[in-house]
Each structure stands twice: as C-alpha cells, then as structure tokens.
Amino acid sequence: MQSSQPYDVCLILEGTYPFVSGGVSTWVHNLIRALPDIRFCAVSIFPSKKETRELKYDLPENFHLAQIVYIHEYDLGPAGTASRRQQRQHVAAIADFHHRIKGGDFSQFEKIVTLFQHPEKSGLAVHNLIHGKKAWSFLVEQYGPEDNTVSFIDYFWTFRFTHLPVFKLLGAPIPRARVYHTISTGFAGMLAAMAKHVHQRPMLLTEHGIYTKERKIEIAQAEWIYVAGGERVRVKKDVNAFQQLWINMFESLGRMTYQMADRIFTLYSGNRKLEISEGADPEKIEIIPNGIDIARFSTLKPAIFDEAEKSKTRFKVGFVGRVVAIKDVKTFLRACKIVALQMPSVQFFILGPTDEDPQYYQECKELVKLLRLGDGVIFSGRINVMEYYPKLDLLVLTSVSEAQPLVILEANCAGIPVVASDVGSCRELIEGRTRNDRMIGPSGIVTPVADPVGTAGGIIRILSDPKTREQMALAGRERVRRYYQERDLNRKYDAIYKQYMSKEEI
Known part of the structure; x- marks a missing residue:
C-alpha cells in the first residue's frame, strides 16, 4: 500500500518485524491488525542483506514496508563537493x-x-x-x-x-508520516529522532526490553569485539576499553531517544525504573502492559483437570522461543538432564526458530549429545504454537533478559503452568503485581537466572503434584482474564495515535 499522502504512523523497527519472529514482532503484527483504520508504514533496520530473511508474517492491508536500511553496508563514495x-x-x-x-x-x-x-x-x-x-x-x-x-x-x-552505521542512518531517507513510533532506543531510536526533526512530527517510544541493557549483555559476550589478550570465557562485570566504546554509543543513543520522545510507553514498573536511571523523564513514561486475545488461547485446554489428567505420569515440557544466547537455552538443557534423572517419562520440546544464530544452535545440539539426552529433547524449529499448547503440561523460560514475555501470557491463558527465570516482569506475571493480583495465587515458579538446578526443581515440583499443577493452571487463566486482555492495549494505542496524529506541526 503506497500513497503520496503521509502515512498515519511510521514504525521504526530494528531487527524485528516482519523478517524475524518473536515477542516484539508478534506485538507489532497484532497491533497493526487490530487497528485497521490506521495506515501504517515501517522502516526496518538490519545489519546487512544477508540478515534479512523471508517474511515471517502475512502483511496486513493497512501496512506498507517503506524501507529497509542495512547499516553495515555502506559505500564511502568519493569526496564531497564541500570546500x-x-x-x-x-x-x-x-x-x-x-x-x-x-x-x-x-x-x-x-x-x-x-x-x-x-x-x-x-x-x-x-x-x-x-x-x-x-x-x-x-x-x-x-x-x-x-x-x-x-x-x-x-x-x-x-x-x-x-x-559508520550511524553515518549510514543519518543519510537515510525517511517516509512522511503523522506520527513516528519506535519500538526501541538504539539505532531505531536515533532514526525516529531524525524523523521528528526532518518532518516536524511527534515521536513515540515503546520499550519492551530495555535496549541498552540487552546490548550490554551482548557486548559483554561478543567475540567480534577486540579483546586484549584474546581471553573470552564468560560474561564479566568489567568490560574492556573497546567494549566500552560500543556501550557508550548505545547509552548515548538511549538517552537521546528518551529526550527526543514526546511520550514513552513501557510494559511494567521495573522497565520504568531502568528508563529513569538512564535519563528518561518520569513524566513522559506510561505503563501499558502487554495483552493477548484470551478467546484464542483459553479454549486450547480444559479448564478443570479430569481424573486422567490428575493421574498422568508422562509429561511434555516446552521451551517456546528463539534458539539464541539471550534465551539461555543451555540452562534449559542442563535442567532437562536433572529432571530426566528423576522423571524419565518427561519429553522436552524446544519450540522456536533455530536459524537466527546457527552457531549457538549447533552448540545446543552438541550439549544435548554431551548430556546424553538423546530423543528426550526435540528441536521443532519454527512452529504454530496453537498446535503445541494443547499438548504441553508445562512451559519453561530461562532467558537472561526479558521484558513482558508474551509466551507466559499465552501459557497462562491456555492453563499451562510456567517455570521462568527472574527477569523482566516474569515474577509479576506468575505471582501477581498488586495485592489483589497476588491473591489469585501463583501460576508457576520463578527461579534465579542461569540456574539449571533451580529450574529443574521447579519443573519436578509442579509435575509431581497434580493439585499444584491444577491450581497454577486456574490461577494463570484468571490473572490473564482480569489484567492482560489485548483489547485494552489496542484501545489505548488507538487513542494515543489519534491524539498525536491530530497535532499541528511541532
């Protein structure tokens, strides 16, 4: 859908929709589909053309992919005409x-x-x-x-x-729109700040995960950044001078995005605190939790356990997510081994794309062999979660960084208990955010980050006790019904967009 008229909303996206699946991309896709009267376009930022894959989503009629910017493909060209x-x-x-x-x-x-x-x-x-x-x-x-x-x-x-990536972005053309909405800080945030200046229109920011924090984790682990002495064994608290240059850049881009944004939206209170610590104005920030379509997930499994469900001894445990380092699949695999030694009838599924970090995927497969898990662990690749949720007895999330994971909301809504690492909003999704929310009861167990023993313990505790498993399943359904309905999120963004679309030029 192209037009000579300005689009209503231009989304500025980095490494996500529509070429990469995942929680953020799904959020973007669902929002576009839920607001058919809003004309969306997008600028997608990727490192290079080899990083761009086939479309992972059927693009809605009210969406146009206006441009892809490859920040690591630059031609210095000849000298300029400046004196x-x-x-x-x-x-x-x-x-x-x-x-x-x-x-x-x-x-x-x-x-x-x-x-x-x-x-x-x-x-x-x-x-x-x-x-x-x-x-x-x-x-x-x-x-x-x-x-x-x-x-x-x-x-x-x-x-x-x-x-050089910054120089590439600074010269990139920007489509005309009434509102610019970036879904992260970083390079996308910088491009949105540019758009605000070039076209004199409002700029909005929604952060799922805190971009600067996630880049720090990646930089601390990166092998492509020069390290004096060549020693790289684990994530360290201290970083070298060259890693610090990258961190400084992303911190600066984050602070600039916060300053330039007219409004900042985030998913939970923990994110808000981090944004303020990084320089965001507290008055600009509003918390809008993720939501899901409960009608889509709530009927996937029976709400009440029958006798067969209560007495079952064979279980299916799923890890739903991309096979990448930040999801810490290796901790999940080590937990699988511990569980398998005590409950050999448990089958484990890793449900998500394996092509985003082929080296990490290969390392995970080698770890399965090393742990002698054999056919007990299945890498499914890209799947339709709707086909797997009815089969799962438990969902596990071992990420080292998350915001407000949609997979926990989906599992809760479907009546599947969850074991998740204590990152982002996982604790409040599982145990409740407010006093009334906590009174519903836990829908799973929260464990320390990178803790295979704790993760295994949570899995065993839930699968070994049918009463606990049923109570957690019911609690998850009730929590989503009360606090995390997608229609509420869509109504809020519809009102926000229309408010800023109607503003005069800034």
Whole structure:
C-alpha cells in the first residue's frame, strides 16, 4: 500500500518485524491488525542483506514496508563537493556534538541531521569524515593519546565500526508520516529522532526490553569485539576499553531517544525504573502492559483437570522461543538432564526458530549429545504454537533478559503452568503485581537466572503434584482474564495515535 499522502504512523523497527519472529514482532503484527483504520508504514533496520530473511508474517492491508536500511553496508563514495572551509566546519560540528553528548547535551543533533539529510547543500560526504587530515585529527583527539594506553590501531577500527552505521542512518531517507513510533532506543531510536526533526512530527517510544541493557549483555559476550589478550570465557562485570566504546554509543543513543520522545510507553514498573536511571523523564513514561486475545488461547485446554489428567505420569515440557544466547537455552538443557534423572517419562520440546544464530544452535545440539539426552529433547524449529499448547503440561523460560514475555501470557491463558527465570516482569506475571493480583495465587515458579538446578526443581515440583499443577493452571487463566486482555492495549494505542496524529506541526 503506497500513497503520496503521509502515512498515519511510521514504525521504526530494528531487527524485528516482519523478517524475524518473536515477542516484539508478534506485538507489532497484532497491533497493526487490530487497528485497521490506521495506515501504517515501517522502516526496518538490519545489519546487512544477508540478515534479512523471508517474511515471517502475512502483511496486513493497512501496512506498507517503506524501507529497509542495512547499516553495515555502506559505500564511502568519493569526496564531497564541500570546500576546505566547509569540511573543517563539518568535522568541527561533529566534534562539538561528541563533546556535548558526553554531558547529556543533544541539542546539536538537529544540525548534524541537516548536514547528512541535505548533502547537495552542505557538500558533505562520509568519505571526508573517514579520510583526510581533518578526519584524522578528529580521531586522534577522540583517542586522547596523552592519557590512552590502549592500542591506537584497535581504537581506529572500533571507531569506524561504531560510527559508520550511524553515518549510514543519518543519510537515510525517511517516509512522511503523522506520527513516528519506535519500538526501541538504539539505532531505531536515533532514526525516529531524525524523523521528528526532518518532518516536524511527534515521536513515540515503546520499550519492551530495555535496549541498552540487552546490548550490554551482548557486548559483554561478543567475540567480534577486540579483546586484549584474546581471553573470552564468560560474561564479566568489567568490560574492556573497546567494549566500552560500543556501550557508550548505545547509552548515548538511549538517552537521546528518551529526550527526543514526546511520550514513552513501557510494559511494567521495573522497565520504568531502568528508563529513569538512564535519563528518561518520569513524566513522559506510561505503563501499558502487554495483552493477548484470551478467546484464542483459553479454549486450547480444559479448564478443570479430569481424573486422567490428575493421574498422568508422562509429561511434555516446552521451551517456546528463539534458539539464541539471550534465551539461555543451555540452562534449559542442563535442567532437562536433572529432571530426566528423576522423571524419565518427561519429553522436552524446544519450540522456536533455530536459524537466527546457527552457531549457538549447533552448540545446543552438541550439549544435548554431551548430556546424553538423546530423543528426550526435540528441536521443532519454527512452529504454530496453537498446535503445541494443547499438548504441553508445562512451559519453561530461562532467558537472561526479558521484558513482558508474551509466551507466559499465552501459557497462562491456555492453563499451562510456567517455570521462568527472574527477569523482566516474569515474577509479576506468575505471582501477581498488586495485592489483589497476588491473591489469585501463583501460576508457576520463578527461579534465579542461569540456574539449571533451580529450574529443574521447579519443573519436578509442579509435575509431581497434580493439585499444584491444577491450581497454577486456574490461577494463570484468571490473572490473564482480569489484567492482560489485548483489547485494552489496542484501545489505548488507538487513542494515543489519534491524539498525536491530530497535532499541528511541532
């Protein structure tokens, strides 16, 4: 669906919809479908073309994928048409911007955007920001040779790898819309802030997981970032100088997104506290929990256990999620081994795509062999969860970072107890958020992060006691019915969009 008129809402997405499945993508897809009167478009940000896969969703009629930006595919091109004086001014403007953002001042961002968005007037070329004496002097100044003890050559390449994606985004065309809505900070947040300036329209932010926190976890584990001495054994509290450059960049992008956003929406109170600690204005933040279509999930399993269900001894346990490091599938597999030693009749299913991190998937398969789990663990690949939920007796989530996982809400609604790590809003989804919510009772067990023994203990406790399993199943259904209905979320966003669509130019 294309039009010469502005779209109602332009979604700014990074590494998600419509090419990657998962909780955030499902949330975006369901929101678009639920608001057919809103004309959506999207800009999707990916590292490179090889990261873009086939569409994972049937695109709704009210949605148009306007653009894909590949931030690690850049052509420096020839030198620009700017005079030497202009080139000095360009480098000076970028140097001034770098200096100011260290103190949380992003006031010069609009000037930088204008330089990149109108190169025919400014004569700016990325080539001049990477090559030449002025660019070199700027780089050396940023390095600080008087005080810096790390390798300059490694700093040189790290600087390029962190800045070239930003330069690519700064020059990207932005579709016209009445409202810009980014579903994270980071690169998507920066592009949304650009759109606000270029088209003088409101900008909204919804955070599911806290982007900066998740990038810190990935950076601490990353093997593609230079590490002096080449030692990488586990996630460490301290990071090296080159990892810190990446972290600094994402922290700056996060603070800038918070400052530029007209409103900030998040899923639960824990997220709100983290956003405030990272510089967000508390007055801008509103909590809107995730919701699901209870009619779709509530009839998948009988609400009350019959005698066969109470007396069963063979069980199916499912892990629903992508096979990637942040989901910590390895902790789940180690828990499976502990459970299998005590309850050999339990079958384990890992239900989710395996193609997003092939190396991690291979490591998980090797761990299954090492643990001698054999056919006790099945990797299903991409599946329709509606076909599997009726078969599952328990859902397990061992992520090291989550926001408000849709899979817990889906399992609760279907009457499936949950064992989940204590991240994001998992505890309040399982045990309740308010006093009245907690009175409903727990719908599962919360365990420490990266704790296979605790996870296994939770699985065994629930499967060994049919009364506990039934009570948790009933509690989950009731909690979703009272507090997490999708229609409430859709009504709120419909009102928010229409409020900001009607605003005059800013």
